[in-house]
Every structure is written in structure tokens, then in C-alpha cells.
Amino acid sequence: MPSAPPVTETDAQLATRLAVEAGELLVALRAEMFAAGASIWDVRDAGDAAAQRYLAGELHTHRADDAVLSEEGLEDVRRYEADRVWIIDPLDGTREYGEPGRHDWAVHVALWERTHFGAAAVSLPAVDLVFSTDPPAPMPEQVRDRPRLVTSRSRAPYAAVLVAEGLGCDAVRLGSAGAKAMAVVMGEADIYVHDGGMYQWDSAAPAAVAMAAGFHASRVDGSPLVYNERDPWLPDFFVCRPELAEGVLKAIWG
Structure with a gap:
């Protein structure tokens, strides 16, 4: 179940929460389906569909006036004239998601406001990490001789x-x-x-x-x-x- 969002949730907080909670859903679903003997194809399809349903539902609830551009969703023609468009990839790396033990898949949630990003988050659910535009991640020091x-x-x-x-x-x-x-x-x-x-x-x-x-x-x-x-x-x-x-x-x- 999604956690109860704050009353005054900012766009960055919303993006981060959605990326995390969609990721948690995907982790649980993958484990459940593999435990039940599902094929990798069924796991991939179910993951795409479940994450899309979750993100679409949350955005409709909390940002109903905003348009959405999604890999898995139907075209939202409102986006052509909209000032605010959420650009989402509910499951980036579907191939990797369908391989037990792989961690290199992600959830993408971004808000585009005409000419610039208003907010965004990327979660790496299999390693329990999320990166947001607010607060931004600190830039690590360069420690390698060769890039x-x-x-x-x-x-x-x-x-x-x-x-x-x-x-x-x-x-x-x-x-x-x-x-x-x-x-x-x-x-x-x-x-x-x-x-x-x-x-x-x-x-x-x-x-x-x-x-x-x-x-x-x-x-x-x-x-x-x-x-x-x-x-x-x-x-x-x-x-x-x-x-x-x-x-x-x-x-x-x-």
C-alpha cells in the first residue's frame, strides 16, 4: 500500500516518493512471481503493468491537472499544450528486471515545465537507492587515473x-x-x-x-x-x- 503522502508534498518529494514506492512494489512482485515459478516473460510483463498502474494512479490523484508521458501508458494529448508534463518510465531495464539477482534496473519519474525540469527522481530498487533533484546527490571526488x-x-x-x-x-x-x-x-x-x-x-x-x-x-x-x-x-x-x-x-x- 502507498504511504500517506504529506499534505504539502512538493514536486520533488512526490517524484522521490513515487520512484521509491513503485520500486518497492516491483521488488516484492518479482520475488513473489519467481517464488511461484513464473517465467521471466511473465515477470517482465507484470512488472511493467504494475508499475504503470501505480504511477498513473498516484499522478492522477495528486497532480490531476498535469499531463503524463509514459513508456507504458496511452498517449496523453494534453501534453502538447501543457505547462507541466510528468515523463515517466515505470520500469527502465525490463530485461534486467526479469533476470533473478540483477540490480541494474530503475524507476524514472521526471517533471518537465515547458523549458526545464521542475523535479525528478531515479530509484534503483534492487539496491534500495533513490536519487533526486532536491536534495541533489553530492558529486563524488575523482579518484581514477583513467576515466x-x-x-x-x-x-x-x-x-x-x-x-x-x-x-x-x-x-x-x-x-x-x-x-x-x-x-x-x-x-x-x-x-x-x-x-x-x-x-x-x-x-x-x-x-x-x-x-x-x-x-x-x-x-x-x-x-x-x-x-x-x-x-x-x-x-x-x-x-x-x-x-x-x-x-x-x-x-x-x-
Whole structure:
């Protein structure tokens, strides 16, 4: 059951609570279904559906006038003219969620207000962590001689290969976009580059959380990230420590 929200819950508090509580729901559901012998496909489908229902219901209850853009929901046409749009990914890393023991999946909740983020949170439920725009995460110290690049489990995007070669990076692999971006925020990695195609809900909350903490986040050509475009396709972005941003762009574009 969702906890009783504060009467004066701010947007950041709401985003954080929803990311945490959706994550708790997903952790419990996964454990229950695997204990009952469910297939990985059923676990994945059930997780997507349950987290979507929870987030949609909470946003309808507590921010009924706001529009919603979600990976799992129907198109909310109000968002085309709305000043406030919640961009959510109820289960980022569905593949990883369906593999027992994997922790690299996330819940994304972000609020876009015309030209900027109003609030956001990313939870990593399997390791009981949440990152918010308020308060932002402290930026960790740089302790490595060689930058560490985090990239996809299944393939290395071309831009990531260029950055790894150009900056002499060590590379690690993780699942979801949220997990990779939060690895940078936590200091477990220094750079996350993706240019292989994604949607607005894949990067919105991770980018907002990273930027609030002082990290660089942009398109791979260095242009700003813009959300709530009519086409939900937003194929590339990167997150890195601010002192590495110029080197990343130079490695990609020369």
C-alpha cells in the first residue's frame, strides 16, 4: 500500500516518493512471481503493468491537472499544450528486471515545465537507492587515473567506442539507462554515452538528477536536452563529470 503522502508534498518529494514506492512494489512482485515459478516473460510483463498502474494512479490523484508521458501508458494529448508534463518510465531495464539477482534496473519519474525540469527522481530498487533533484546527490571526488565509461550490456554504441578510444577509458557494462547514469552520479563510472536510439522517458529523469548534482548532460553533439516534443524519440544523450565533457565531445566529433 502507498504511504500517506504529506499534505504539502512538493514536486520533488512526490517524484522521490513515487520512484521509491513503485520500486518497492516491483521488488516484492518479482520475488513473489519467481517464488511461484513464473517465467521471466511473465515477470517482465507484470512488472511493467504494475508499475504503470501505480504511477498513473498516484499522478492522477495528486497532480490531476498535469499531463503524463509514459513508456507504458496511452498517449496523453494534453501534453502538447501543457505547462507541466510528468515523463515517466515505470520500469527502465525490463530485461534486467526479469533476470533473478540483477540490480541494474530503475524507476524514472521526471517533471518537465515547458523549458526545464521542475523535479525528478531515479530509484534503483534492487539496491534500495533513490536519487533526486532536491536534495541533489553530492558529486563524488575523482579518484581514477583513467576515466571509466559505462555502456550497454549487449553492444557498444559507436559514440561510446569513440569516447573509450579517445579518452583511454576503462569500460564497464550495465543494463538500464537509469542504472548507467546513476553509476556516474555515484562515482562508480565517469561517463555514460548513448547514441543507439532511445525515447524521452529513458533519459529524462536520469538527466535531470545528474544535472542537479552538477554533472554534464546533453545530446551527443553538445546541444541541450529538450523534452515533451511531440515525437517521443530522443535517440542520444550523454552524462559525465563536468571536467570531461569537452573531451567527450572532441572524441566524438574531432
